[in-house]
Amino acid sequence: MMVRGLWVCKVRLWKRGGHPGLLPILCLLVFFCLLAVLFVDYIEIWITSLGMSRTGPAHGVVLPQSMPPTRPEEYLLMPSPLVCQRAKPYLMTLVTSAPDNQKARQAIRDTWGGEVQVRGHRVMTLFMVGQTSDPGLAKQLVEEARERGDLVQGRFMDSYANLTLKTLSMLAWARRFCPQARFLAKVDDDVMFNPSALLRYLTSNWGGSENELPELYIGRVHMRVAPDRNPASKHFMSEDLFGGSVFPDYCSGTAYVLSRPAVLKVSLAATALHLLKPLPPEDVFVGLCAHAAGITPTHCPYFSGGPSVPYGRCCYQAMVSVHHTKPEEMLRYWAEVHSTTPCSWFGVQTSLGICKVRSFFGDLLGFQ
């Protein structure tokens, strides 16, 4: 039907002499809209690059020359300290999870987190949790760690307000126990992650030789976000703590990726910045650390954040992360996406275009 419509356009466009009517212009417009849908990811990269701030690295924060060593005792539960030495993962994914989210963790193990080899590379998924005041739940966690061997528990109370501590703990763990991983991904436990799509993106852009790996901080970039100056808000930030009118651009906290050299620099900066009181929200904090370390974020259109992404089989094959996914949905989508043949380039681009447009208008109209 689409093709037929365009054909009508073509015939009318070329047959009619005299001055052009409204129809050809309309036809051209429709044609360009369809083209735009097909190349929505490239357009998004281009538009974002226009909006990102071009300020150079900040020098307001003094980075420590040496850092306090991370001791294994800081972690109450963790797999063998040799886990990365043995497996040498190319990609280490650390999923931030709350102690009582067992169902979400199980759904992840049964889907994307269960993969160990993707596109010829070793991948590993572990869960980051904090402490709980519920003794029954604490016991269950010990049991879960013994059975599954994939929990890392930091020494801090697990609460929403302490999410930034969880990230600090995660960065320190990765730096100390997993320097082998070329890339570190931080993912929330309600995110449908797609290691295969991520590795395709990473290897096609930065798959070259080992010593050329740049400092990368990749995800959905939030631009020009203003600090919350309302003292009653839970994200309140005083002017003493952060004087700027907007935060440095940062990646959405639902899922982002750091390259090995970036993990080192960002965690160094985090060691210097973690004394801020109160700690900023997790993603803003990582953005501030990256900024202090002179690392600018890279926008990848396949990461979600903000409006949710409606389900489309080929769209989900291309997306690296989709947030707000319930455990049941994760199981269902994963089975659907992987049971059938991979989508063609045309299939992926059309589906991606449609789900991006739907997500954009859904957000505009207020339903997600």
Ligand SMILES: *[C@@H]1O[C@H](CO)[C@@H](O)[C@H](O)[C@H]1NC(C)=O
């Ligand atoms: C954050 O963790 C620290 C260390 O365990 C704890 O003292 C503090 O109460 C926690 N904060 C919240 C809001 O849970």
